[in-house]
Amino acid sequence: MRLIHAHLVRLLLLAPCLVLLSWLGMPTIVHPATPEEIGLKIAIEASTRDDGFGNFTASQAMVLRNKQGQESRRQLRIKVLEVAADGDKSLTVFDEPRDVKGTALLTHAHKKEADDQWLYLPALKRVKRISSSNRSGSFMGSEFAYEDLSPPEVEKFTYRYLRDEPCGDLTCTVNERVPVDKKASGYSRQVVWRDKDELRVWKVEYYDRKDAHLKTLTIAKYTQYLDKYWRAGEMTMVNHLTGKSTVLIWADYQFRTKLKKRDFSKTGLKRAR
Numbered sequence: 001m002r003l004i005h006a007h008l009v010r011l012l013l014l015a016p017c018l019v020l021l022s023w024l025g026m027p028t029i030v031h032p033a034t035p036e037e038i039g040l041k042i043a044i045e046a047s048t049r050d051d052g053f054g055n056f057t058a059s060q061a062m063v064l065r066n067k068q069g070q071e072s073r074r075q076l077r078i079k080v081l082e083v084a085a086d087g088d089k090s091l092t093v094f095d096e097p098r099d100v101k102g103t104a105l106l107t108h109a110h111k112k113e114a115d116d117q118w119l120y121l122p123a124l125k126r127v128k129r130i131s132s133s134n135r136s137g138s139f140m141g142s143e144f145a146y147e148d149l150s151p152p153e154v155e156k157f158t159y160r161y162l163r164d165e166p167c168g169d170l171t172c173t174v175n176e177r178v179p180v181d182k183k184a185s186g187y188s189r190q191v192v193w194r195d196k197d198e199l200r201v202w203k204v205e206y207y208d209r210k211d212a213h214l215k216t217l218t219i220a221k222y223t224q225y226l227d228k229y230w231r232a233g234e235m236t237m238v239n240h241l242t243g244k245s246t247v248l249i250w251a252d253y254q255f256r257t258k259l260k261k262r263d264f265s266k267t268g269l270k271r272a273r
Helices: 002-023 035-049
Strands: 055-065 071-081 089-096 104-108 116-121 126-129 157-167 170-179 187-195 201-208 213-220 223-225 229-231 234-239 245-255
Touching (some): 157 187, 223 245
Antiparallel strands (some): 055 071, 071 089, 116 126, 157 170, 170 187, 187 201, 201 213, 234 245
């Protein structure tokens, strides 16, 4: 008790000195932020910068390459609706080739709960719910998993700052994010490269549940819209186990269109156009 009392007395005597130092503009001792705090701060700032876009539509070419370099192409349309109090909603519709035309994926992302995803298969004329255990599976034969098509909500990961390093002509901050719900993800962790000025993602390394480097996503050809929102023109996912890759080529971005919530309903998935 004497030690505690003495410690309290010292704190009481020291407090006015700290206040005086702050008034005089002299620095006070501040504990450095931990790597976890820095990583979380970066993730929050990157998410905040993208707030307010409302909605957008875009067209997308999907190029699938096998290990030998042989290609097949698909044409898609994307619609995205921002949801302020929850995760965003998105709708992906295939237009070409004929054997997949009309196939549609509806995603309702959530900040904390598991995302909801439904796949409409026109050949079967049925809507299939993507269960949490299947979200790590391949999306329509591509190297993108279903979970890769959901926005990485800040609340679903823990973070750790690793380092800063050059990335091309830019300087990137490299951070690790780990899923909070490890059973809901096929990845044990992801390592993310963001440029320090705009916090755009340029590369993501994905590690499987055994912590093996499974895939790498590289992102390129960014364009800024509405003087604020950056969107990529090209995304390339390489699977290091199979040697296969998938390239997504984005075009025709249109922001703040007349999209409504009803355009992203499960009941309307069969009529998606």
